[in-house]
Amino acid sequence: MTSPSSLTNLLAQLAGLQGERQRERALPPVELWNPPHCGDIGMEIRVDGSWWHQGDPITRTAMVDLFSTILRKDEDGQTYLVTPGEKIIVHIADAHFIGTRVDRIETTLGPSIVVTTNVGDQVVISATNPLWVVTDPVTGEPRPYVLVRGRLIARLARAAFYELVEWAEACDQVLRVVSQGTWFEIGDVEGQTT
Numbered sequence: 001m002t003s004p005s006s007l008t009n010l011l012a013q014l015a016g017l018q019g020e021r022q023r024e025r026a027l028p029p030v031e032l033w034n035p036p037h038c039g040d041i042g043m044e045i046r047v048d049g050s051w052w053h054q055g056d057p058i059t060r061t062a063m064v065d066l067f068s069t070i071l072r073k074d075e076d077g078q079t080y081l082v083t084p085g086e087k088i089i090v091h092i093a094d095a096h097f098i099g100t101r102v103d104r105i106e107t108t109l110g111p112s113i114v115v116t117t118n119v120g121d122q123v124v125i126s127a128t129n130p131l132w133v134v135t136d137p138v139t140g141e142p143r144p145y146v147l148v149r150g151r152l153i154a155r156l157a158r159a160a161f162y163e164l165v166e167w168a169e170a171c172d173q174v175l176r177v178v179s180q181g182t183w184f185e186i187g188d189v190e191g192q193t194t
Contacts, residue, residue: 030072030082031150037080037087044091045079049098049118068119071096073151097121097154099146102163104179113164113179115146117154123147126180131164133186142187161186 042054051058051067058064071090073079079096080087097117105112113125125131125146133144144156144164156164164186168175175187 027069027149030070033082033084033087035083035085035087037089040089043081043088045093045096047093049095065119068097068121071152079152094143095145095155096152097148099144099154099156099160102156102160104167110181111167111178113167113177115148115154115156115160117148121148121154123149123154124180125177125182125184127182130182131177131179131184131186144186 042052044052046052051064058067067081070081070083071079072082073096079090079092081090097119099115100118101116103114103116105114113131114122115125116122123129123146129147131144131146133142135141136143142161144161145153146156148154164177165175168177168186170189171183173189174185175189176183176185178184
């Protein structure tokens, strides 16, 4: 399990590797808020990670970033935008975020894989934030996911998944990657996902 200080160090290392400063991301305590449900105003996150309101795309990056910080998936399986005073439903086509980048950082404990999402979240794949792969029943293609926070997940973009495949090791005909000392299966040696 990654401690908060270890995670901060990993993310600082990643920012140095990327040649940029890590953006501080303030996350309000949405899990503590219990406002009344205010209905459905036509908010959705599509398969490509784009945000829409009543059929129109939300193109302001700052607004999407803000909304992503007050997103919460409840035990009822529904996702909401939550403030202290209201809760509105957000329809999710596949995942809450897109994992646009993966980086592997070598530490004294071994490799750690960091996923960066389309809204700037960074999460270390670990037992706490696991990686899993689902096979699309129609196309047979792998769909890799990682738990970001709470019940919110990110689907890894194709290029990010290919990075994981490059780092994978074969064991008993299964491809797997290691992060934070935990192994995660991502497919089988013949190219079929698990």
